[in-house]
Amino acid sequence: MQWNILGHETAINFLNNHAKPGKTRHAYLITGPDGVGRETLALAFAKALNCQNPPAEGEFCGKCLACRQIDEQRYPDLLIVRVVEGSKDLKIDQIREMQQTLALAPYQSPFRMVLIPDFQHATIGASNALLKSLEEPPSRALLILTADAKESLLETIASRCEVLRLRPSSITTLESYLRDEIALSPARAKRLAHLAGGRVGTALSFNSDQDLLDAYDEALTDLGDLLNSRLRERLQYVERLQQRKGTSREQFGFLIATWLTFWRDVMIRREGADIPLVNIDQEQRIFETAQLIPSRQIEKILKDHENALVNLDANLNPRLVIENLILALPLLMVA
Ligand SMILES: [Zn+2]
Secondary structure, three states: OOOOOOOOHHHHHHHHHHOOOOOOOOEEEEEOOOOOOHHHHHHHHHHHHHOOOOOOOOOOOOOOHHHHHHHOOOOOOEEEOOOOOOOOOEOHHHHHHHHHHHOOOOOOOOOEEEEEOOHHHEOHHHHHHHHHHHHOOOOOEEEEEEEOOHHHOOHHHHOOOEEEEOOOOOHHHHHHHHHHOOOOOHHHHHHHHHHOOOOHHHHHHHHHOHHHHHHHHHHHHHHHHHHOOOHHHHHHHHHHHHHOOOOHHHHHHHHHHHHHHHHHHHHHHHHOOOOOOOOHHHHHHHHHHHHHOOHHHHHHHHHHHHHHHHHHHOOOOHHHHHHHHHHOOOOOOOO
16 A cells, blocks of 8 residues: 555545545545544545556556646646635535536546535535535546535535545654655654644644744743733734734734644643643643633633634624634733
8 A cells, every 4th residue: 555645544545545546436425623634634535546657456656647747736537626715615616617627538537537625615506506416426436525524514425425534643743754755853743743633634734834833832922922912912912913904804814823732732731631732832831821820711722712713704793703602711911
């Protein structure tokens, strides 16, 4: 087995078998959290089905024209349908358009393939439209969906797919991979493995995007400052946030999601749970904060953050959402 993917052995074995002639089904659903490698696996499957020079049955070379075009997402028989930038949903028109393509005979491949990442963002209309393709698939059609969880899709969709559920690797497995295969320093490998919670894609994005890592660190520094500031400084902070460039909904969402990882760590320390911390480089601060706040209050803070994310998503005024959250934070001022 030579798929060169970290972890997911069961899923790889399964798809490796399904890539052999006569074994392929019409629809697959790959689920798991963001950054766990769902799309990488889907593309590997496409390569296994189309490689011009496979080292063994169900394998792929990664070098032939088909393999390269699939990697670059410009293979003529592979259509990838995503949520359009600036939009939140996958729309019914996108599915209908895809269905016209799916009905055509493939150019060169045994299959006309369509990959739809994050199908949990499909509207009800789009989901119902897709059902038609699953109920009566064109003969050489192959659909691959990904989603955060099977439960986020209509049951009638999930039940018509071969479902593969991906889980994050263990932190130590990812840490060794980042150190030995990606050649990161031991300290960075450890930090990113924890930060990514074992999700290889997430670790690699943090590694290749220093701005993202800086923004993450800055968000945690801001939170530390806020916990030591009174009302007036907190309101001034919201004011400054408002003036940053970029849409506030996305920025605030990132801030709140980052803060949430800190509070989860605080809860883990407070409860003495044997779960790896996400922010391993902040261990001391997490420990100190956990000493100062009782569990019940940490629970409330966690809930406030989760609600804030839901409210942002539900189109509530972003400024109000973040202001309420920040004003409700405890004041830990030591001096
Ligand atoms: Zn190949």
